[in-house]
Amino acid sequence: MIFMPWNDTIAVGIQEVDEQHRVLVDLINELHDALTAETPNRGAIGHVLEGLMDYTMNHFIMEEEWFERHDYPHTVAHKEQHNRFTSTIMNALTDFEDGQHLPYELMEFLKHWLVEHIMRTDKTYVPFLKAQGIT
Known part of the structure; x- marks a missing residue:
């Protein structure tokens, strides 16, 4: 059974964002x-965790560049959520590199955070960005 299956309820309707969210779901799985x-x-765990960190950062950078370019009114709050999430992943990566085991709770956190962030935060920017011509 897949830990975090992709489903269309978490699609936001902007192709590039949905494609990147699917990759994030795949990396979490x-x-x-x-x-x-x-x-x-x-070694495999570290490789995937580093890949998740890198891909997440790149995804957030893309979103934040759109926000800045189009003066999205909730940019600051959205970036704060991104920063808290990347900080959590970076701390887990640092702990792992220091020889600690990743707690299983990290998996639940990643799954819950991504779904909640998409459903409650990302979906709020969709009408704004679509009005700016981003599809």
Whole structure:
């Protein structure tokens, strides 16, 4: 069973954003699989966690550039959410690189945060960005 299946209810309707969200979901599933493997491989876990961090940062940069370019009125609050999330992932990565194990609660946090962020925060910018011609 897939830890975090993609479904159309979390699609926002902007193609590039939805494609990137799907990759984030895939990376979370890949991290889950690496952590719950019969014999977890620290190298594989670290690689996926680094990839998740990099991809998340790039996704957030894209969104934030759109916000800045089009004067999205909720840019500051949205960026604060992004910063808190990347800080959590970076702390987990740092702890992992220091030899600690990733707690399973991290997986639940990633899943919950992404779904909630998309449903409650990202979907609020969709009408604004579509009015700016971003589809």
